[in-house]
Amino acid sequence: MSRLIPPPFNDAMVQAALAEWDWPAHYYEDRYYWSPEQTRRFQNARLLREVARASSIPFYRRLWERAGFDATRFRGIDDLYQLPLYTIEDIRESIAIAPPYGDYQGAYPSPTSTSLRMYFSGGTTGKPRPTVYTPWDRLVSSIISSRRRYREGARPGHVVLNAWAYSTHNGAWAIDESGWYFAGAVPITSSTGNMTSTAEQVRLAVEYQVVSISTTSDYLLHLRKVADELGYKRSDFNIQYLGAIGNRAAIEEAWGVRTSEAYAFHEVNSVAGECEFHNGMHVAEDAFILEIVDPDTGEPLPDGETGDIVVTCLYKTGSPQIRFNIKDLAAIVPGTCPCGSHTKRITSLKGRSDTMVKVRGINIWPEAIGAVMQDAVGHPVEYFCVAHMSRGQDDMSVVIETDAPGVGRRSDLTQRLENVIKDRLGLRLSVREAGPGELDSLTGKGEVAKLRRYKDERRQTVMSDATARLIGIPTQENA
Ligand SMILES: [Zn+2]
Numbered sequence: 001m002s003r004l005i006p007p008p009f010n011d012a013m014v015q016a017a018l019a020e021w022d023w024p025a026h027y028y029e030d031r032y033y034w035s036p037e038q039t040r041r042f043q044n045a046r047l048l049r050e051v052a053r054a055s056s057i058p059f060y061r062r063l064w065e066r067a068g069f070d071a072t073r074f075r076g077i078d079d080l081y082q083l084p085l086y087t088i089e090d091i092r093e094s095i096a097i098a099p100p101y102g103d104y105q106g107a108y109p110s111p112t113s114t115s116l117r118m119y120f121s122g123g124t125t126g127k128p129r130p131t132v133y134t135p136w137d138r139l140v141s142s143i144i145s146s147r148r149r150y151r152e153g154a155r156p157g158h159v160v161l162n163a164w165a166y167s168t169h170n171g172a173w174a175i176d177e178s179g180w181y182f183a184g185a186v187p188i189t190s191s192t193g194n195m196t197s198t199a200e201q202v203r204l205a206v207e208y209q210v211v212s213i214s215t216t217s218d219y220l221l222h223l224r225k226v227a228d229e230l231g232y233k234r235s236d237f238n239i240q241y242l243g244a245i246g247n248r249a250a251i252e253e254a255w256g257v258r259t260s261e262a263y264a265f266h267e268v269n270s271v272a273g274e275c276e277f278h279n280g281m282h283v284a285e286d287a288f289i290l291e292i293v294d295p296d297t298g299e300p301l302p303d304g305e306t307g308d309i310v311v312t313c314l315y316k317t318g319s320p321q322i323r324f325n326i327k328d329l330a331a332i333v334p335g336t337c338p339c340g341s342h343t344k345r346i347t348s349l350k351g352r353s354d355t356m357v358k359v360r361g362i363n364i365w366p367e368a369i370g371a372v373m374q375d376a377v378g379h380p381v382e383y384f385c386v387a388h389m390s391r392g393q394d395d396m397s398v399v400i401e402t403d404a405p406g407v408g409r410r411s412d413l414t415q416r417l418e419n420v421i422k423d424r425l426g427l428r429l430s431v432r433e434a435g436p437g438e439l440d441s442l443t444g445k446g447e448v449a450k451l452r453r454y455k456d457e458r459r460q461t462v463m464s465d466a467t468a469r470l471i472g473i474p475t476q477e478n479a
Pocket residue numbers: 275276277279282337338339340341
């Protein structure tokens with residue numbers, strides 16, 4: 001006899017979620033202005049609940065036992081530092097111990113489980129990692145994400161184009177759900193240019209008077225270019241606001257609208273977003289405890305200093321995240337925002353600490369080099385960095401794409417960039433040029449949302465000829 005399957009959401013659940021996490025518009029009249037003490041009390045109650053829940057999950061039991069942490073003695077937020085940090089490496093180990101789900105999930109598909117969803121991390125750094133979400137987790141993450149959409153300008157009845165890849169990855173779905181459930185938006189599920197041609201996406205945006213397009217910065221610029229080629233004027237569109245992950249000035253110029261920046265990641269969805277003062281991204285502190293720690297020691301850093309983002313998620317009923325070191329680098333913006341909210345704010349991401357290389361005693365990471373070069377030339381640049389050994393020491397070389405064909409070239413430009421990098425980052429690195437499209441296979445341009453900027457060749461005893469040519473090392477020196 002078959003069991004009756006209840007729908008994933010029912011009215012009682014939706015009402016309970018809104019009672020605990022607030023309506024997105026109302027959030028900005030109340031919770032957004034909570035005092036730090038109010039926020040802390042709210043966080044503390046949920047942190048206690050999450051630690052108790054996680055203590056029955058094998059992954060956390062193992063992690064905490066190794067660190068000598070006794071969950072039964074945990075008293076609250078003041079003890080947070082006692083909990084060990086964990087990283088993607090620990091999740092990989094968990095998957096190896098209990099394939100294919102790992103033992104870090106809080107819910108698993110079974111004949112008696114509630115209706116679950118499963119998405120996979122991007123896989124830019126290794127095998128994709130699954131996260132199992134309960135209906136509650138999807139619902140609440142949508143409430144939290146749609147606060148951000150509301151702040152950006154989303155209102156009921158807005159038709160929006162979602163050109164993120166609807167795939168095994170969570171991103172497009174999270175944007176879809178948060179826009180649809182709680183911001184009242186009507187998403188057109190175009191997905192990427194491979195799924196719906198760029199010309200067709202342009203036509204949809206014009207014909208349905210789309211007010212916003214969610215996608216990568218690269219693709220926003222490409223859409224605008226294709227629209228020009230097809231003879232559409234800016235006034236044919238009704239675009240009112242856009243999100244930007246990098247290339248912000250270029251997007252604002254191309255589309256003639258303001259942009260805002262946000263921070264989200266696979267396991268928890270939206271964490272932080274800008275207000276209209278563009279003065280750092282406000283963390284949704286009712287739902288997350290965010291810390292910035294030293295990438296080497298794991299110790300907390302003072303406001304203004306760049307380190308690893310560590311997130312503790314407070315709203316889940318499925319897979320918990322307690323002191324997850326996501327390895328994205330940012331700093332807390334010191335002081336209070338003119339908007340009046342006391343919530344912590346983080347800077348734009350400055351890179352990833354797992355791509356950080358210590359060269360001649362200085363920590364350096366590819367995205368910082370990219371930002372310095374972009375400032376120097378005054379427009380976005382395509383670049384790629386290679387970490388390699390040089391006379392027995394760690395070193396990094398940089399390649400920048402220009403209009404002239406051929407790889408490994410030196411020029412006035414590379415000379416200038418070497419000097420700028422030396423001035424700004426305190427380190428002389430070799431910069432070479434490559435021709436149009438020469439870096440695409442390395443960066444994944446046209447294929448991946450987050451371009452790869454870095455390759456580590458330090459463990460190669462002999463570098464491949466292609467890489468050696470790219471960074472301008474003669475092949476005989478490389479032997
Ligand atoms: Zn603000």
